[in-house]
Amino acid sequence: MSENRLIYLPLGGAGEIGMNCYVYGYGKPGAERLIVVDMGVTFPDMDTTPGVDIIFADITWLKENRNRIEALFITHAHEDHVGAVGHTFETLGVPIYARAFTANIARGKLAEYNVEGKAVRTVSKWPETVNAGPFTVGFLPISHSIPESSALVIDTPAGRVIHTGDFKLDTTPLVGEAWDPKLWEEVSKPGVKALICDSTNVFSPHAGRSETTVGPAVEKLVSEAKNMVVATTFASNVARVKTLAEAGDRAGRSICLLGRAMRRMIEASVETGVLTGFPKVIGPEDVSHLPRENVMLLVTGSQGERRAASAQLSRGKYNGIELKEGDLFLFSSKTIPGNEREVIRIMNQLSEKGVDIVDDSMGDYHVSGHANRPDLETVQNIVNPQVVIPMHGEHRHLREHVRLAEKNRRAGVLAVNGMMVDLSGNEPRVVEYVETGRTYLDGSVQIGAMDGIVRDRIRMALNGHVVVTVILDEQDEPLGEPWCDLMGLPEKGRSNAPLVDVLEEDLSQFLGRAGDKVRTDDDKLEEGLRRVARQTSLNEIGKKPEVTVVVSRLS
C-alpha cells in the first residue's frame, strides 16, 4: 500500500501573469484531499480572444475531483486571484475562505450569480487558522498593492508550506499591514518544506520602493497644478488612492471618485475597516459648481480600458464632466505589457484637448506591488525553505526565479500549469501531467479555448466571409442562379466589376458544369462551391475568405 503524499499542482498562473489557480493535496496517491488557492481571471485581447469577456483556468480536473476538495482560499482581492470565484461556484461549490476585505469583494462576485454571501467565510490573520481536511491554513499578512494581501501558511502532516500570494516588502505601506520580517522568521522557525513564491518581478534588479515614496512627488505636482487635476490608478490600490486623495485635499481640492470600481473599492475598504481617514468626497454632479482648480478627480482606467472613466474622459464628457485645455492628467500607474496601444490612444486624445499628461516616466508617481529580485532573495533567506517553487509568472520569469534560487544554493523546481509535483520526499519531483487550459466566458456561456469558436471568429476577421446560397429542385437542377452575400470584403477587385457579380458568375458556371454526382451529393457540392468562391476571390482581391455554403433542396 502506497504512502500518503503532499502534492502541488498549478492550474493557472504558472507560465503566465494572471489567472492564478493552485492546488495542494495530501493523502494516498490519486485520493489526496485537496485545497485550492486562488481562482483568478485574465483578460482577453483582440489578437487571440476577440469577443471574449473574461478568461480563467480550465477547472475540469477540479470538477472531476470535486469530492476531494475541502476548500478554496483566496490570498487577496485582485481580479487575477479572486475574479473567477463567481464563474466557477456552480461547478465547485466548495467553502471559500478569505480575510475580511477580500471576502467582501468575493461576496460581490458571488452576488452576480445570486449566491449568498455566507458561501465566503471570513478568517482573521495569523495566528488564526482554518482546518480543511489534513490541512491547517493561516493567513500571514504581507504587503502588496491591495489591502490585506496574505501569504498562506499551509501545515500538512508532511510539513509546512508557505504560499506567498502576490507580495512586496514594504515596511510603510500606508494602508494595510507592513512587511514584518520578525513575524515571518517566527513562522519559518519550525522549518519550511516549500516556498511557493511570486515571480513577476524577478527581472527587476533593484529592491522595491515603498508606497510612501509616491506621496511627495504627487503632492508637489498637485499643489502646483493650475486647473483641474485627474489621477488614475488601479482602484484596488487603496493606499495609492488615499495618497492621491490626500494630496488633493491638502491642495484645497475636493475629491471626486469616478468609475464603478473606484467607488466599490473605497466602500469595501471603509466597510471592512482597512481604510480610515479618507478625505470627504463629492459627487460628479457637484464638480461643475466648483472652480476647476479646486477639484481633483480620481478615476478608473489606468490601463486604457475602453469603457472606464479615463477613456471616456479622453473622448468627451463623463458624468457631465469634461476636461479642458490646461487640465492635468496623472497616470499613477505602470502600463501592463500589451496595453500600450490603448493607454497611448488615451494620452493622444487628452493631448488633443490640450490636457497635460504626466506619467511614471516623469517622476516618482508609481511603485510596483511585487517583490523585485533582491526582495525575493530576502524572503528566501528568512523562510529558508527546502525548496523554492516559483509561481505567478511567465515561463521566463519562473525559469529565472529557479536560477536565482540555485545561485543561492537552494533547490528550485520549475513547475508550469499542469505539472503535479510530489513534495513529500527530500527531492521534489514531477509525478503527473494534468491537462490544463483556459475557459472563456463569452457572453453568458463558458466555452473552451480549444473549441474552435474563437478561431472561427479570428478567421472571419482576417479573411472576411462569403455566404453562397444555392437552391436545387426535385430533379437536383439549380433553381435560378447561386447567389452570394459578402461581409468584410471589398466591393470590387481586379476586374473592376462588383466582386459579388464575379463570384456569382463563376459559381453559376461551376454549377452548370457539375455532373449528377456532384449535384446530388451535399458534401461534394458544398466543397466545390467553396473552392470556386475562394479561388475567384483570390484572383479578384488577393485573399481567400471564409465561405458558408447553404444548399437548399426542394425535394
Add this chain to the structure above:
Amino acid sequence: MSENRLIYLPLGGAGEIGMNCYVYGYGKPGAERLIVVDMGVTFPDMDTTPGVDIIFADITWLKENRNRIEALFITHAHEDHVGAVGHTFETLGVPIYARAFTANIARGKLAEYNVEGKAVRTVSKWPETVNAGPFTVGFLPISHSIPESSALVIDTPAGRVIHTGDFKLDTTPLVGEAWDPKLWEEVSKPGVKALICDSTNVFSPHAGRSETTVGPAVEKLVSEAKNMVVATTFASNVARVKTLAEAGDRAGRSICLLGRAMRRMIEASVETGVLTGFPKVIGPEDVSHLPRENVMLLVTGSQGERRAASAQLSRGKYNGIELKEGDLFLFSSKTIPGNEREVIRIMNQLSEKGVDIVDDSMGDYHVSGHANRPDLETVQNIVNPQVVIPMHGEHRHLREHVRLAEKNRRAGVLAVNGMMVDLSGNEPRVVEYVETGRTYLDGSVQIGAMDGIVRDRIRMALNGHVVVTVILDEQDEPLGEPWCDLMGLPEKGRSNAPLVDVLEEDLSQFLGRAGDKVRTDDDKLEEGLRRVARQTSLNEIGKKPEVTVVVSRLS
C-alpha cells in the same frame, strides 16, 4: 491678384509614428506647384485593422492635384518613409528622387508592381541639388539607424526650409555619414524659414548615445557565450548588423544571416557601397556542419513579427536550424509600443527551449535612431529657424515639441495631418483643412479606412455570425422551415439545446406569425428575422451576433 505662397501640408506622420507623407507647395493659392516628401507605410493590428496587409496615407488629395506635383523625394529607406512608393506609383507616377541606397530599396518596391527602376533617380548628397518646379532640393546627410538618411534642404522663392527626415546626432555612426554640425551651420547660415523636425523622442530627456556604444557590450556577451548565439535587430540598421557580425567574427564564429529582409539590406548596402568590410557569411545549410559555439545567427523579427526568423526559431526549426538549451538569444532592439505581446510570446517560447534571453534592459545592447530632447534643441540652435514645425510623432509628441521650441523662445506650429500651413509671411498660419485618412492594402485591393469593410470584420470577430436562410414560394408562403448556419458562436446556451435549434424554432414561429405585409416585403422580412435571431441569441448566449438574412423567392 493674390500673391504666391509657400505651403506645408502633412498627409501622414503628423499625429502618428509611421506612414510619413508631407507636401510642400509654392505658387498662387490653389495652384501651387507641389513636391512630396516620403511615402511610407504603417502596420496593421488586430484591434483596429484585422486582415489588412499594410496601411498608408490616403492620397486622394494628391491624386486630385496630380498635375501640380513635380516630384517625390524619399529621405531614407525605412518602411515608414519608402514603403508605399510601389502601392501609390500607378496613381501618382511622378519622378522619385533618392540617394543611392534608398533608391536601391525603392526600386525593389516598384519592381513588385513591374515598374522599371528608372522611375527612381539617384541623387548625390549636398551640395548636389535637384530642380523641381519652383523648388531646389538637396539631400543633407544626417545620422540615423539606416545608411544615407538625409534631411532635405528645400529652397524656394520664399526662402529655405529644412525637412529633417528621421535623425539622431551621432558623430560616430559606424556606417554612413556622421552628424556634421559644421555642415549644418553652413547650410543654415543664409537663414532658414522653417525647420520641419522629427519628434518621436521628444520625451527622452537625455542626449542620445552613439552607435559605437553598443559594440563593447555585445562583444563581451558574444565572446563569453558557450553555445550558439542568435541576435536580432532591424535588418535596415546596417551599422548594428555590422557591429553584431564583427563581434561574432572576433569571437571565432561564422555569421549566418536569416530572413529575407536581412539578406536584402546587406546586399543593398554592399551594392551601393555604403557597407564595406562585412565579415564573410555562411548559408543556413552550412550551420549544421559547424560546432554550435562557432556560429552566430543574425535574424529578422525583433518586433515579434509572426513570420520572421525570430518567431519561427522560437516555435521550431527555421531553414533546418533549431535552437537548443544553453543557446543565447540577444534582442539588440527596443520593442515598439504595441508589439510587446508578440515579443514576449517569443521570449517565453525561447525560455521553454532553455534558450537564454538578453535584451536592452540588461545592458547597452541598443541605442535609438532618433534625436532626444536635448538633441532636438541642439539642431534648433544650429539651424536657428524662424519657426519650428514638429512632424513625425503622435499628437502628444508634436505638442511637447512645440512647447520645447517655445520654451527656447522660438515660434512653433502644431500642424497635424490635413492642416495646410502658409509659411510665406512672418507668422505661419493654417489656411486650409484637407481631408486626410488611411488607405488599407487588403490582399491586392486598396480600400479606404472608412469603407466599413474592416468594421464589419471586427464585428464578426467580436460577435460571431449567423446566416438565416428562408425560402418563400410563389404565394409568399414559407417553403419548409428557416434554417441557420453559425460561425464563431457557442454550440449551446442557456436552455442547453443546440443554439441552432433554438434559433430555427424561434425564427419559424416568427414566420408563422408574420402577416402578408411582412412576408411580401424583403426589407421587413429580413429586419424581422434579424431581430429575432439577435434577441434569441441574447437570451441564449448573452450576446447579439451579426446576422446575414438570405430570403429566396421562387416567384
